[in-house]
Amino acid sequence: MHILLLGSGGREHALAWKIAASPLVTKLWCAPGNAGIAKEAECVALDIADHSSVIDFCRANAVDFVVVGPETPLVAGIVDDLAAAGIKAFGPSKQAAQLEGSKGFTKALCTEFGIPTGAYERFTNAADALAYLRAKGAPIVVKADGLAAGKGVVVAMTMTEAEAAVAMMFDGAFGAAGAEVVIEEFLSGREISFFALSDGETAIALASAQDHKRVFDHDQGPNTGGMGAYSPTPFVTDEIHSQIMARIILPTVAGMKARGTPFRGVLYAGVMLTADGPKLFEYNVRFGDPECQVHMLRMMSDIVPAMLACCDGQLKNFDLRWFPDSALTVVMATKGYPGDYAKGSVIEGLDEAAGIEGVEIFHAGTTSKDGKILANGGRVLNVCATGKTVTEAQARAYRAIDRIKWPQGFCRRDIGSQAVAREKADG
Ligand code: AMP
Numbered sequence: 001m002h003i004l005l006l007g008s009g010g011r012e013h014a015l016a017w018k019i020a021a022s023p024l025v026t027k028l029w030c031a032p033g034n035a036g037i038a039k040e041a042e043c044v045a046l047d048i049a050d051h052s053s054v055i056d057f058c059r060a061n062a063v064d065f066v067v068v069g070p071e072t073p074l075v076a077g078i079v080d081d082l083a084a085a086g087i088k089a090f091g092p093s094k095q096a097a098q099l100e101g102s103k104g105f106t107k108a109l110c111t112e113f114g115i116p117t118g119a120y121e122r123f124t125n126a127a128d129a130l131a132y133l134r135a136k137g138a139p140i141v142v143k144a145d146g147l148a149a150g151k152g153v154v155v156a157m158t159m160t161e162a163e164a165a166v167a168m169m170f171d172g173a174f175g176a177a178g179a180e181v182v183i184e185e186f187l188s189g190r191e192i193s194f195f196a197l198s199d200g201e202t203a204i205a206l207a208s209a210q211d212h213k214r215v216f217d218h219d220q221g222p223n224t225g226g227m228g229a230y231s232p233t234p235f236v237t238d239e240i241h242s243q244i245m246a247r248i249i250l251p252t253v254a255g256m257k258a259r260g261t262p263f264r265g266v267l268y269a270g271v272m273l274t275a276d277g278p279k280l281f282e283y284n285v286r287f288g289d290p291e292c293q294v295h296m297l298r299m300m301s302d303i304v305p306a307m308l309a310c311c312d313g314q315l316k317n318f319d320l321r322w323f324p325d326s327a328l329t330v331v332m333a334t335k336g337y338p339g340d341y342a343k344g345s346v347i348e349g350l351d352e353a354a355g356i357e358g359v360e361i362f363h364a365g366t367t368s369k370d371g372k373i374l375a376n377g378g379r380v381l382n383v384c385a386t387g388k389t390v391t392e393a394q395a396r397a398y399r400a401i402d403r404i405k406w407p408q409g410f411c412r413r414d415i416g417s418q419a420v421a422r423e424k425a426d427g
Contacts, residue, residue, distance in 0.1 A: 001304070002062050005030045005041060006048045006078070007069025010331070010364035010382040011289035014296040015069060015303075016040040017362065022304040029061070035373055036363025048073050051081040058087050065090070067307060071286050074265075075101035075147055090307040092285050095261040099252075099283040103143045103182045106283050113255035115248055116279045118185035126170040129181055133162050139186040141281075144169050146177030151223075153282075155186065187272040187279055192236055193288060194269045195295070196249050197306060199315035200262030203249050207298050207322045208236040209291040210419070215338060217414045224338045225379055228415030230328040230390050231294040234422045235273075244271060244278050252283070264310050290329045293362050293382045297327040326419075328393040329362070329384040330401060332411045337378035345408035347373045347381070353400035358386045358393065361400070380409060390419040 001024045005016055013036045020028050020040040031054070033043030046053055049072070058066065066082055068074055068091035077094030091097075098105040110117040122145070123129035133140060142165035144152030152174050156162035169178035195206035209231040215221035236244075248269055256263040268284035268291075287295065296303070300321040309318045334341040347366070350373060354361050362384060365377015383404070385396035394416045401411060 001025050001064045002027045003029070003065050003067060003304070004054075004058060004061075004063045005067045005069065006054070006073060008032050008034050008037070009069065009289050010329075010362045010379065011287050011292040012069040013037045013040070013362035013364070013382070014293040015067060015287070017360070018296040018299065018303045019067065022302045024302070024304045029057075029063070031057070034363045034376070035366040035368040036361070038368070048078070049076065051076070051078050054078065055082060055085045055087065058082070058085070063087065065304075065308070067091075069286065071097070071100050071147065071284060074285055088311055090265060090311060092263050092265040093261065096256055096263040096265075097285045099256075099263065099267070100285040101147060102145050102180075103282065104145050104180055106280075107182060107184070109252065109255055110280060113251045115251050115255075116277060118187050118279060118281060120182055120184040123181045123183065124179065126166055129166045129170070129183060130163060132183055133159065133166065136183070136185075138162055141184040141186055142166055142169065143182045143184060144174040144178040145180035145182055146174065148174040148177045152177060184281070187274055187281055189272045189274040190235055192233070192271050192273060193291060194236070194244050194249070194271050195288065195291065196245070196267045197310050197315060197320070198253050198263050198265065198267050199310045199313045200257060200264045201253070201313055202316050203245070203253050203267065204315060204318065204320055205241065205245060205249070206295055206320070207231050208233045208241070209288065209294050210235065211288060211291055212412060212415055215412075217412050222338055224333075226288070226290045226331065227333070227412045228328070228330045229288070229290045229294050230326065230393065230416040230419055231291070231298055232326065234419055240273065240278060244269070248278065248280050290331055290382055293329040293384050294327040297360060297384055297386055298322050298325065323386070325386045325388060326390045326393045327384060327386045328390060328397050328416045329382045330397050330411050330415045331364070331379050332381040332383060332401065332404065332406065332409045333379050334365075334375050334377070335408055335410050341378055342408065343374075343376050345375045345406065347375060347409070348405040349403045353383065353403040356385070356396055356400045356403070358396050359400045360384045360386075375406070375408065383411075389423050390416045391423050394420055
């Protein structure tokens with residue numbers, strides 16, 4: 001089978017690593033890829049926003065299956081364009097990708113199908129939004145409706161912050177993505193992520209995984225794309241798992257089908273475990289980054305037939321199996337991230353780091369030049385490890401990090417520490 005993977009992050013390196021291990025695959029390309037992905041796939045310099053150039057490449061190379069990593073091409077309808085050209089692709093249609101592409105769309109779906117979520121209202125002008133804010137009071141959450149590279153959500157603890165967020169969004173800080181604003185009840189509780197594959201009819205959950213969004217240790221500093229993750233997490237019990245499947249995931253799949261826009265791909269739910277039970281606060285429509293890195297390390301089943309089953313409506317016959325070992329990933333980022341940072345610093349010691357038992361290094365923003373690996377983005381490396389416990393995986397990952405020579409990089413030192421504390425308490 002000929003497969004083309006789209007994307008260039010740590011998520012795509014992990015996917016490339018897992019797809020390349022499938023005996024079904026005879027050739028794997030990745031567009032545009034990165035220096036690490038180049039070890040698993042042939043990287044091609046395609047502009048993935050240009051759907052016709054992706055289709056031309058598929059035709060010229062007899063590509064059987066396209067796997068779409070990031071959300072932007074999904075929301076732009078690349079899966080529909082590929083389907084119209086007779087090319088099968090993993091990921092939701094443009095309509096179904098609205099679950100990530102429009103916060104208002106998801107809130108309306110929740111209302112229509114009784115999916116638990118915070119109270120909300122949608123606005124297209126600042127005056128009405130401000131009146132609602134004043135009626136509700138702080139804390140409250142202000143969200144740009146569309147894709148805003150993870151920056152379109154303001155959790156406002158005071159009215160001043162909330163009013164400033166409304167003004168910023170209607171002033172065009174996020175362009176068209178902020179033309180509509182959703183104002184949502186502040187939900188308190190433990191925040192977890194929940195992942196499932198869906199074929200439009202049914203869904204099967206992926207292993208539990210927890211990410212770390214803030215840039216600094218002890219959840220300090222601004223939000224990022226994610227600074228680390230581990231799996232499994234002790235905070236999603238069997239009971240919580242069943243509640244989320246029954247009250248959130250399966251009603252979403254049924255609702256999307258009933259509307260005539262079935263969801264096929266990865267449903268990634270952001271869920272708050274509130275005193276009133278789990279409540280959905282957002283959907284993403286693709287694998288997490290960095291959660292995908294730990295999912296791929298723990299997935300025992302071949303991922304290629306699982307993704308094909310999603311496309312073909314055959315998931316009910318499918319069983320995903322997982323290794324019992326834990327997996328953990330620590331993101332190494334360029335100093336300055338998530339703000340401004342420099343590109344081009346040299347990273348050394350990767351082979352020494354990868355030599356530690358259980359360690360796998362997935363690249364994100366890297367490039368290679370004259371045999372050297374250079375930093376080429378904000379999030380640059382995912383130093384991952386497996387182990388019998390999260391404690392063992394964490395120790396291995398940080399041992400590997402200590403072998404990497406990259407003075408311009410940094411990482412959090414506490415990835416997985418809550419699970420490690422739980423393992424210690426449980427003896
Ligand atoms: P997002 O960019 O949509 O992932 O949202 C960023 C963060 O905002 C989430 O990870 C949550 O921590 C927080 N958040 C979003 N919605 C709510 C809510 N209704 N209540 C409390 N926190 C929220």
